[in-house]
Amino acid sequence: xxxxxxxxxxxxxxxxxxxxxxxxxxxxxxxxxxxxxxxxxxxxxxxxxxxxxxxxxxxxxxxxxxxxxxxxxxxxxxxxxxxxxxxxxxxxxxxxxxxxxxxxxxxxxxxxxxxxxxxxxxxxxxxxxxxxxxxxxxxxxxxxxxxxxxxxxxxxxxxxxxxxxxxxxxxxxxxxxxxxxxxxxxxxxxxxxxxxxxxxxxxxx
Numbered sequence: 001x002x003x004x005x006x007x008x009x010x011x012x013x014x015x016x017x018x019x020x021x022x023x024x025x026x027x028x029x030x031x032x033x034x035x036x037x038x039x040x041x042x043x044x045x046x047x048x049x050x051x052x053x054x055x056x057x058x059x060x061x062x063x064x065x066x067x068x069x070x071x072x073x074x075x076x077x078x079x080x081x082x083x084x085x086x087x088x089x090x091x092x093x094x095x096x097x098x099x100x101x102x103x104x105x106x107x108x109x110x111x112x113x114x115x116x117x118x119x120x121x122x123x124x125x126x127x128x129x130x131x132x133x134x135x136x137x138x139x140x141x142x143x144x145x146x147x148x149x150x151x152x153x154x155x156x157x158x159x160x161x162x163x164x165x166x167x168x169x170x171x172x173x174x175x176x177x178x179x180x181x182x183x184x185x186x187x188x189x190x191x192x193x194x195x196x197x198x199x200x201x202x203x204x205x
Contacts, residue, residue: 031072033116
């Protein structure tokens with residue numbers, strides 16, 4: 001199902017601007033590094049504001065669990081009340097920012113709790129990328145032929161020193177920003193497009 005399509009009985013809420021990014025520091029990373037919290041934040045970013053019960057139904061969790069972890073996310077500044085939706089008895093939540101920025105200094109942090117949080121966060125992001133790709137592959141026929149020819153799933157093998165790999169990543173990120181603000185984003189046939197970038201060293205044996 002395309003991200004822009006709503007589920008039966010669900011009223012889509014306002015989504016945060018995707019170019020607004022929340023930097024992660026050791027404290028906020030520890031607050032986010034839980035699989036359900038990452039999934040909750042992703043759902044609010046992609047689908048807009050929601051209640052704990054709605055999120056529980058979407059993610060297959062109990063509303064008690066989603067309520068608890070939403071409060072933890074709020075304590076660390078990732079989500080907040082949606083004043084436009086909180087008119088009834090249930091509390092509506094929205095994401096504060098559309099993305100997170102992972103500073104490389106977190107990799108070098110010597111605190112065991114921070115290092116553990118890095119591992120949890122990175123593995124969960126990898127799981128999400130895999131899930132998203134599998135969802136597309138399972139529904140690709142629903143998008144029509146023009147999208148089949150436009151989507152890409154490629155991999156490349158290069159020989160680069162660390163500095164050159166960093167340069168490559170910076171150039172790709174800059175290119176993404178150009179396309180983020182392109183006027184074609186408002187075209188009638190424009191849809192949300194996910195781009196995953198994985199770049200890492202690999203042993204040759």
